[in-house]
Amino acid sequence: MLESVRRLGRLALRFLQRLGKATLFLLGLLGALAALCKRPGLIVKQLYSLGVLSLPIIAMSGLFVGMVLGLQGYANLVDFGATSTLGTVVALSLVRELGPVLAALLYAARAGSALTAEIGLMKVTEQLACMQMMAVDPFARVFAPRFVAGFIAMPLLAGIFTAIGVLGGYFVAVKQLGVDSGAFWSQMQASVGLVDDVIKGVVIKSIAFGWVANWIAVFEGYDAIPTSEGISLATTRTVVNTALVVLALDFVLTAIFFGV
């Protein structure tokens, strides 16, 4: 009995310890921003591997999600003769929830895991230690560029995901199922607000998700146990933790912005 309570306490302490370590790490990242401004090329390189290379999966997923929304929405609305509201259904669900959340989950799986593995391997092969030996700050050279690039890439990816999703919904609804194109767009425009839905939905949510997803990914790599098993564990943790945190954070943000 006492042993199990003690185990619980140990878990809680370990969690707090990691949280504290992650916060200190984040402070280190922010401290390295000034040094990073002198070398924007580092960010561009990371933008390529985190953003450009994530484009295909984001675009394809967005297209399919939008098409599924169009199909499902049509199948359910057609009974009520309300298929003209399909544009609203597709756009609101994408802009408010699915766009930022799914883009963040895909980003964690595609780019976050790669970040963790890369940094973890740098640690295993003692590249980070070598940098410190040569008086090169790994925060400014390795961690901060990746964090900043990911932070920039995430909202862009979420925007692309959402826009392609809407186009996918348009394709299925208007081109395949014969919903009126004018009704599709005008109903959508009538109910989607720029500040209320686009800014509060896609923009703010994806900025928040980009922050936590990249923080977790870079930190897990930095904190990985320097063995091959440790890297695999860290990669798994990145994806799992990011997914959990993104979904929980999404609930909080939805409650703040769209809750009654």
Added chain:
Amino acid sequence: MVAIKKLELAVGVFVALGLVAFFMLAMKVSNIAELGEDKGYKVTARFESIGGLKIRAPVSLAGVRIGRVANIGLDTQTYEAVVTLSIDPQYDRLPTDSSASILTSGLLGEQYVGLEPGGMDTYLKNGSTLKLTQSALVLEKLIARMITGAADSEGSSKKP
């Protein structure tokens, strides 16, 4: 050097795509699109009740959309709803005695303003007022009337 240039090009395309996506979300998906380009002429119409009519609802004639509801206000003197319709300039030959009614597309659809052309040979222009209007059908009132009507007819039939 060539590799770096290619990489920068790819990143540039990526960032541009992202910005285009946001531009599309702002202009095409959300309702900022037609704020600036409202070139139609304004016609007002007064209704006793507008039901659930909303700003930007379509204005149609013979089923063709010819404009939008630009503004909805309340006349505090007469307690009538004042609806400003913005009609596309290409439809400039609408008779002045046209009538406006608030209709519903489908049972649960959105409400819109339907115009019924009149016979005058003077045409509506910016600032005109539509004299003949028909208010929105409020479903609750209709049902209430049916129920009370049914009750009344029952009551009257029982009376000798």
